[in-house]
Amino acid sequence: MDTEKTVGAILREARLAKGLSLAEVEKGTSIRSRYLEAVEKEEYDKTPGEVFLKGIIRNYGNYLGLNGPELVDMYKAAAAGVAKDSVRSAGIREVDKVRLNIQLKEKRDIGSGTGRVELPSFSVRQCLAGLAVVVVLAGGYFAVPQAIDYFKNRPQSVPAAEEQKPAPVATTSAVLDKVVVEMEANGSCWLEVNADGKEIFAGMLQPKDKKSYEAKDKLIIKYGNIGVMSVKVNGEPVDMQGEHGVAVKTYNRLK
Structure with a gap:
């Protein structure tokens, strides 16, 4: 990938x-x-926000057969005015053995700075x-x-006459003291969640991810790809037919 070109130019070409x-x-x-x-022209202020912008660059690059995460690194480096290698995530290096060389002070040496206890080496398998x-x-x-609590508090047997009594029916007119939104992703989707004026989540959901958010009065959720x-x-399913792309939804507590 040509590191001298801008992210927008690479994607457009x-x-x-x-x-x-x-x-x-788009389709x-x-x-x-x-x-x-906007990304191709590097007019980033026209995108929904930083989290969405990085997701757009990554998914757009991957769709075109490019290295999406590397393009995100290039964007972050350009935004910070530093070299790309300085923002690249470090890889995970596997080793056969982990050597623990922890220096501990013995009781007789507390405060003296002397007395070292060296622990033996352990293999990764032993550690796991x-x-x-x-x-x-x-x-x-x-x-x-928990098991003890269950047996202490488990319900006692109920006489047959009482079992036949119908359970009280909950009325639908009861006022809920909060609003709860449950969701499951069927594809990749960026998400920003604001509860009662405070941001509580911003990140990417992957397929099969499940999330639940609640607020006392109002939830505002920004979806990057609401169609998935x-x-x-x-507790009531929402009809998402015809919804797609970026969308902002406001959910209020029932009063």
């Missing part, structure tokens, strides 16, 4: 090389053509086995009290 129009790219990526054009034991023990620690979302408001 790749699109033209494939003979694609902005409308065709293939579910990203509005005006945002694609030890971690698994800790997880199992921790699960047992939390599960046992399944949404429920206070």
Whole structure:
């Protein structure tokens, strides 16, 4: 990838090389053509925001067969005025053994700066086995009290006469004390969530991701690709037919 060219120029040249129009790219990526054009012209202030902008660059690049994450690194470096390598995420290096060389002060040397205890080397497999034991023990620690609470508080048997009494019917006129939005992503979607005037989430949802947000009075949710979302408001499914691309929705508490 030509690092001397701008991100917008690289994307535009790749699109033209494939003979694609902005409308065709919009159809293939579910990203509005005006945002694609803004990125190509580097008019970033015309996009929905920083989180959405990075998602647009990454998905647009991947759609054209380019390296989307590398284009995002180039954008971040250009915005910060630094070299691209300085913002690139460091890779994960695998090793066969992990050597722990922890310096601990012995009781007799507290405050003296002397007394070193060197722990032996452990293999990665040994470390993972030890971690698994800790997880199992921790699960047992939390599960046992819950089991005890269940048997202490489990419902007693009810006489047959009482079992035949109909349960009280909840009325639909009850006022909810909050608004709850549940969602599941069926594809990649950028998301910004504002609850009662405060931003509580900004990031990318991947297919099968499930999220739930609530607010006392009002939730404002900005979707980058609303057409791939399944949404429920206070337990009721929302009809998303005909919805696509970027959308901003406001959900209020029922009064």
